[in-house]
Amino acid sequence: MRLPLNQRIAILLHEGTAGTQGKTGLSLLRYSEAPIVAVIDRECAGKSLPEITGIKRDVPIVTSVAASLEYKPQVLVIGIAPKGGAVPDDYWHEIKDALEAGMSLVNGLHTPLATMPELNALLKPGQLIWDVRKEPPNIGVASGLARTLPCRRVLTVGTDMAIGKMSTSLEMHWASRLRGWRSKFLATGQTGVMLEGDGIALDAVRVDFAAGAVEQMLMRYGKNYDIVHVEGQGSLLHPGSTATLPLIRGSQPTQLILVHRVGQTHNRNNPHVPIPPLPEVIRLYETVASAAGAFAPVRVVAIALNTAHLDELAAKEAIAQTTQQTGLPCTDAVRFDANVLLDAVMKN
Amino acid sequence: MRLPLNQRIAILLHEGTAGTQGKTGLSLLRYSEAPIVAVIDRECAGKSLPEITGIKRDVPIVTSVAASLEYKPQVLVIGIAPKGGAVPDDYWHEIKDALEAGMSLVNGLHTPLATMPELNALLKPGQLIWDVRKEPPNIGVASGLARTLPCRRVLTVGTDMAIGKMSTSLEMHWASRLRGWRSKFLATGQTGVMLEGDGIALDAVRVDFAAGAVEQMLMRYGKNYDIVHVEGQGSLLHPGSTATLPLIRGSQPTQLILVHRVGQTHNRNNPHVPIPPLPEVIRLYETVASAAGAFAPVRVVAIALNTAHLDELAAKEAIAQTTQQTGLPCTDAVRFDANVLLDAVMKN
Numbered sequence: 001m002r003l004p005l006n007q008r009i010a011i012l013l014h015e016g017t018a019g020t021q022g023k024t025g026l027s028l029l030r031y032s033e034a035p036i037v038a039v040i041d042r043e044c045a046g047k048s049l050p051e052i053t054g055i056k057r058d059v060p061i062v063t064s065v066a067a068s069l070e071y072k073p074q075v076l077v078i079g080i081a082p083k084g085g086a087v088p089d090d091y092w093h094e095i096k097d098a099l100e101a102g103m104s105l106v107n108g109l110h111t112p113l114a115t116m117p118e119l120n121a122l123l124k125p126g127q128l129i130w131d132v133r134k135e136p137p138n139i140g141v142a143s144g145l146a147r148t149l150p151c152r153r154v155l156t157v158g159t160d161m162a163i164g165k166m167s168t169s170l171e172m173h174w175a176s177r178l179r180g181w182r183s184k185f186l187a188t189g190q191t192g193v194m195l196e197g198d199g200i201a202l203d204a205v206r207v208d209f210a211a212g213a214v215e216q217m218l219m220r221y222g223k224n225y226d227i228v229h230v231e232g233q234g235s236l237l238h239p240g241s242t243a244t245l246p247l248i249r250g251s252q253p254t255q256l257i258l259v260h261r262v263g264q265t266h267n268r269n270n271p272h273v274p275i276p277p278l279p280e281v282i283r284l285y286e287t288v289a290s291a292a293g294a295f296a297p298v299r300v301v302a303i304a305l306n307t308a309h310l311d312e313l314a315a316k317e318a319i320a321q322t323t324q325q326t327g328l329p330c331t332d333a334v335r336f337d338a339n340v341l342l343d344a345v346m347k348n
Numbered sequence: 349m350r351l352p353l354n355q356r357i358a359i360l361l362h363e364g365t366a367g368t369q370g371k372t373g374l375s376l377l378r379y380s381e382a383p384i385v386a387v388i389d390r391e392c393a394g395k396s397l398p399e400i401t402g403i404k405r406d407v408p409i410v411t412s413v414a415a416s417l418e419y420k421p422q423v424l425v426i427g428i429a430p431k432g433g434a435v436p437d438d439y440w441h442e443i444k445d446a447l448e449a450g451m452s453l454v455n456g457l458h459t460p461l462a463t464m465p466e467l468n469a470l471l472k473p474g475q476l477i478w479d480v481r482k483e484p485p486n487i488g489v490a491s492g493l494a495r496t497l498p499c500r501r502v503l504t505v506g507t508d509m510a511i512g513k514m515s516t517s518l519e520m521h522w523a524s525r526l527r528g529w530r531s532k533f534l535a536t537g538q539t540g541v542m543l544e545g546d547g548i549a550l551d552a553v554r555v556d557f558a559a560g561a562v563e564q565m566l567m568r569y570g571k572n573y574d575i576v577h578v579e580g581q582g583s584l585l586h587p588g589s590t591a592t593l594p595l596i597r598g599s600q601p602t603q604l605i606l607v608h609r610v611g612q613t614h615n616r617n618n619p620h621v622p623i624p625p626l627p628e629v630i631r632l633y634e635t636v637a638s639a640a641g642a643f644a645p646v647r648v649v650a651i652a653l654n655t656a657h658l659d660e661l662a663a664k665e666a667i668a669q670t671t672q673q674t675g676l677p678c679t680d681a682v683r684f685d686a687n688v689l690l691d692a693v694m695k696n
Contacts, residue, residue, distance in 0.1 A: 084556075084557075140432045142587050143588060204555070207555060252587075270491050
């Protein structure tokens, strides 16, 4: 399944447009080619989306699903991605309003909605509920098989969650296509899956099968592409994160790109956890990827810097400083483009 | 729930008594205090369990569930733990025979059996099906909270799967009790959960909640004990393993014990994956545990060597060599006792 490109989409984003929990919705606004006709956020209703978010897309922000109906939406996408991934209490009546109004529902939260009798009872023919965060069927335990693929496998890793790993992988994918390469973006989170139409929501997979699910995806696509951009998840520096390890094991990356937000010194959700200096972080990821020699050595070949909160001059200074600190090529692929990163991948 | 200590147990172990897939059943035979009255394995029927396995427990091996009935079993435990954890085709009729004969069923495989209508239809009052490998309810994302506990938290880590991490943690736990300490064994796999009656089957937990499930267990027990022995899972050197990272993050260990089988040079299920020299493996685990400085430094303080395949003289030589190679205290806690390991924990 994929976010339909021919249907009018409303994004349910209460408290998410200006806050930190709206990652899914904001990424769709930034990257989806589908027609998004309304953002639903009582906090920001009536305000300008480009002014609040910097996203250059002219979409009205309204107070409720009911208020969005004047824009004739056909699909409601739940756009928040809160820690733990449960449906907030005040979202339920909005979901029901949307189903009653004939809309389909795309759900990236952990709570399964497609099997809920109460919601199913509201569906009419042609109306669907898509739970994106589901473990794929027929997965097994990984064996490291992806290392036998001839393609480059580029994995984004990070100093924290929610700092731009998906965006960096997407930008590298698009830049790869512009160069004429056979390039594939492998989605590993719910937003990526909505955008790309395939992939896995890795955080919904059971621990025993996590690396296997990644490996299976690599084996399905890897043979037909020159370069595969694997969307990173989590961080080895985050106390609650597990997803980075099965991504490394399952994809057997040939190159790593380290993503970091300029100036961030601590884990955002856990301020008692510091982010070590970048050269130490690089060493950590390279050590885990090679597992002390159990696997082939893998290098962090470039830094993708998130400079969204800086003006352009400050961003360029931060990029220069990061190159000096790490000895590696560096850019902000979202702000500028991904060619610096691709050049580094091709050199290594 | 716990494996009942007052009920007569039969272990379903076709192809598992002499092979490599019978880990759960063999561990129960080695460690459970429950009365085990029959092992069911058509391959080894009629032979001597102590001779095949070295386990000093006089239990008859029979060809089928039907043949086990003369020993009046009340509970059937599925004793194999194959890669991927599915029910083998030829196990189904045995499971049905057991339920029809009035036995309860303990299932450590991934396939959920308790909700299967076909099996439920066979249950009479008092008969139960316990699926051990289930995600616990009400779990969230970890925050590193276990680091605030005053107790020692000792985690076993390994150079491969199935080499003795659970056994080492159990031996350390029992030895701790003999020293008069308030000690807790925290089970993280299906066999440990059957033995201990609590804990989590970590490999059935979704990636997003894996570290959180471990943290929650630590916070439930950690305050009431001097020392907590956390059963290790998987290996950072295994291409299919994901469980080690959430164990490290969720339990925030104060000491690590590295478990290794003497002479093993490659991953058993993936012979293309070498095991690096132990000093490199130690560095890997210490690097991940401290995450380059995001968390407190944690040391591997001793090596637990699995010498089951050697005679006693060769075992002692291997232990001496390992100490020389790593500079760390070393013993085989199952063969001798765990005091060398406990002394190392207390010194660090």
